[in-house]
Amino acid sequence: MHIRDVLRGKIPEDLLRLVPSSFDIIGSRERAVAIVELDDALLPYKELVADAIFEVHKNVRAVYRKASERKGEYRVRELELIKGENITEVAHMEHGYKIKLDVTKVYFSPREATERQRIASQVKPGETVMVMFAGVGPFAIAIAKKQPAVGKIIAIEINPDAYSYMVENIKINKVEHLVYPVLGDVKIEAPRFFNQCDRVVMPLPKGAYLFLDEAVNCLKETGGWIHFYHWSREEDLFTEAFRLVSEVARKRGFTAELRGARKVSPYAPRIYKVAVDVLLTK
Structure with a gap:
């Protein structure tokens, strides 16, 4: 049953088409927020x-409305509690691991669970992986759980609240021996890891291109993988994203090869968050 079916006859008929067909549910089967x-x-x-959401989704304890766009350095948005319990901290479950977070203090997208698994499945034993803009740790933990033979995962996050949750999530999921959390700005912290990584994940669509120099410099001298995220228009989803990576790669003497491209999620009419998997070699 869809919430639109529950609302039929309760709100004007002409407004039913405006009822969202999808929305985020963050939490577990026992306790979640929408x-x-x-x-x-x-x-x-x-x-x-x-x-209607409570009726269809019995695990939801609170319903929040997006009251602003994501804004500021920490990419968080204002939320208005419409109805339910005044809870903001939940433990989100996906693919066998737990992600604890406060929805008012950090950025987290439950819709990208499949994308996290897609990236994690590409990581090879022994690799050193950097996750920029790591948030509460979902990419890093997904990789550690999917590929327990990974060498090391460096996870950099600038939001102190998100970093604190990431440290806690690393412990909750028992991957302290694999994930090395770093609090700070990628521009400042990444140079500590130049020439050390086999793979760099950049899951920030707005402005990730500004950190491509750091990402490429983090790769080993022989090269490696860049998983780059970008906002692109529907008529040409991947050309600009690949070009941005290629231009930076060329400056360091690498050849860039597009090995994968995926439309991750819609952002606005005819604009999508996309991912490109680029292999850099000498």
Whole structure:
């Protein structure tokens, strides 16, 4: 059953098409919160929308509305509690590991669980992997769990709240021997790891290209992989993303080869978050 079915007859018929077909549910089967984006026309009926979500998703304890875009250095947004318990901290379960977080203090997307698994499945035994913009640690932990023979995972995060949760999540998932968390700005912290990595993951679509110099410099002298994320228009999803990586790679004497490209998620009308997997060789 969809929440639109529950709302039929409770809100004006012409507004049913505005009811979101998908929204984030963060947490576990026992306790979760829902975060929904509502058209202004639906705001007078927001509590009815929340009731419909409670009815369809029995594990949801609170329904929040997105009250702003993601903003600031930490990429967090304002949330308005529409209805339910005043809880913001949850333990999110995906693919057998647990991610603890506060939805008001950190960036986290449950919709990218499949993408995290896609990246983790490419990591080889013994590799040194860097995860930039690591957040509460979902990519790093996904890799550690999927490839327990990985050499080391360096996870850099600038948001102190997200970093604290990442440290806790590393312990919760018992991967302290694999994941090395770093608090700070990638521009400042990444140079400590120049020429050490086999693979760099850059899961920040807004502005990740500004850190490509650091990412390429972190790769070993023989090269390695860059997993680069970018916002692209529907008519040409991957050309710009690959070009950005290629230009930086060429400056350091690498040849760039596009080995994979994926549309990860919609961002705005005709604009998508995309991922390109680029192999750099000498």
